[in-house]
Amino acid sequence: MEKIQYHFHTEMFRQTSQLVTARARLRATRPGKPLRILSFGSSIGEEVATLRFLFPNDEIYGCEIDDRVLEICQRSVGSLATIFKSSSEAIAANGPYDLILASAVLCLNPAPEDFKDRFPVSKFDDLVAMLDANLNPGGIFIVTNASYRFTESPVARGYDTIRSDIVHSAGFINVFTRKSRPYLQPVASSGGSIYKRRGNFVPRDDEDLADSVFEKRAGAGAAAVHELELAAPPASLIVLSQHKRLNTDWANKNIPERTVVVEYAYKFCRVEGTEDHGYVQEIGWTSLVGEGFHRRKPTWNPVP
Numbered sequence: 001m002e003k004i005q006y007h008f009h010t011e012m013f014r015q016t017s018q019l020v021t022a023r024a025r026l027r028a029t030r031p032g033k034p035l036r037i038l039s040f041g042s043s044i045g046e047e048v049a050t051l052r053f054l055f056p057n058d059e060i061y062g063c064e065i066d067d068r069v070l071e072i073c074q075r076s077v078g079s080l081a082t083i084f085k086s087s088s089e090a091i092a093a094n095g096p097y098d099l100i101l102a103s104a105v106l107c108l109n110p111a112p113e114d115f116k117d118r119f120p121v122s123k124f125d126d127l128v129a130m131l132d133a134n135l136n137p138g139g140i141f142i143v144t145n146a147s148y149r150f151t152e153s154p155v156a157r158g159y160d161t162i163r164s165d166i167v168h169s170a171g172f173i174n175v176f177t178r179k180s181r182p183y184l185q186p187v188a189s190s191g192g193s194i195y196k197r198r199g200n201f202v203p204r205d206d207e208d209l210a211d212s213v214f215e216k217r218a219g220a221g222a223a224a225v226h227e228l229e230l231a232a233p234p235a236s237l238i239v240l241s242q243h244k245r246l247n248t249d250w251a252n253k254n255i256p257e258r259t260v261v262v263e264y265a266y267k268f269c270r271v272e273g274t275e276d277h278g279y280v281q282e283i284g285w286t287s288l289v290g291e292g293f294h295r296r297k298p299t300w301n302p303v304p
C-alpha cells in the first residue's frame with residue numbers, strides 16, 4: 001500500500017465530536033454489542049489512545065504505514081490496542097470493523113503543485129473502496145480532513161449521512177473536485193481556519209462543510225440523513241453575557257471574495273434554579289448553495 005499523507009501530526013481528542021456522534025448512533029443501532037474499531041493512519045498513537053478512552057469496552061485497532069512512526073505507536077500505546085503495519089491484507093485480516101476513522105490520512109496537505117499526479121481521485125476511490133470492503137453493514141465510516149469529498153466517491157451511494165449538532169466541520173485542508181480542481185481552499189490569515197470557495201462546484205447542501213460521519217446502509221433503499229441532537233440546551237437558562245465572533249475577525253490580510261464566513265454566537269448562562277453554568281453556542285456560515293447564512297442548531301456546553 002502507498003503512503004498518502006506524509007505528515008505525522010496528531011493530537012489527543014482530535015475528532016471527538018465525530019467519535020461521540022458515531023458512538024451515540026452505534027449505541028442506538030447495535031445496543032450492547034462490542035465494537036471493532038480501526039484507526040486508519042494512527043500516527044504515533046494519540047488517536048488510538050483517544051479511541052480507548054471513548055470506547056473503553058470495545059476492540060481497538062490501529063494501522064500505520066510509516067515504520068518509524070509505527071514503532072513509536074506500538075511502543076507508547078501498544079498496550080491499549082492492536083497496532084499493525086498498514087496493508088490491505090492486514091486490514092482485512094484484523095477486520096471487519098464496525099467503525100473506521102480516517103482522519104487526515106486520505107489527503108496530501110499542504111497540497112503540492114503536482115497534487116493531481118500524486119493523489120488523483122482514483123487513488124482516493126481505491127482506498128475508500130478498500131476500507132468500505134472491511135466495514136460491516138450498519139458500521140460507521142468517519143472521514144475528516146480528506147482531499148476529496150467522500151460523498152462524491154462511488155461507494156458513498158451505499159451510505160447514509162449521520163449529522164449531529166456537535167459536528168460543524170469536516171476539516172480545514174484543501175478540498176478538490178473529482179477533476180482535482182480546487183473547491184475549498186484555506187485562506188492565509190493570522191488565525192482560525194478560513195475557507196474560500198473556488199470554481200463552480202455546488203455541493204449537495206450547506207452541510208457539506210461538516211458532513212464527515214457516514215453509515216453503511218444495511219439493506220437496499222434510498223440514501224437517508226439521520227440527525228442527532230447530542231447537546232440541546234436546557235429549557236430554562238438565565239443569560240449572563242453574550243457576544244459574537246466571525247472567523248474572519250482576526251485575519252491580518254484582506255479577506256478575498258467567496259470566503260466562507262463562519263459566525264460563532266456565544267451566550268454564557270446559568271441554568272435556572274441551579275448553580276450550573278455553561279454556554280450556548282450557535283454557529284452559522286455563508287451558504288454554499290444559495291444566498292445568506294446557513295444556521296445550525298444551538299448547542300449547550302457545560303463549564304465546570
Ligand SMILES: C[S@@+](CC[C@H](N)C(=O)[O-])C[C@H]1O[C@@H](n2cnc3c(N)ncnc32)[C@H](O)[C@@H]1O
Binds near residue numbers: 002003043104
Ligand atoms: C496527519 S497524520 C494523522 C494521524 C491521525 N489519524 C490524526 O488524525 O490525528 C497521517 C498519518 O497517516 C499515515 N499514512 C499515510 N498513508 C497511509 C496509509 N496508506 N495507510 C496507513 N497510514 C497511512 C502517515 O504515515 C501519518 O502517520
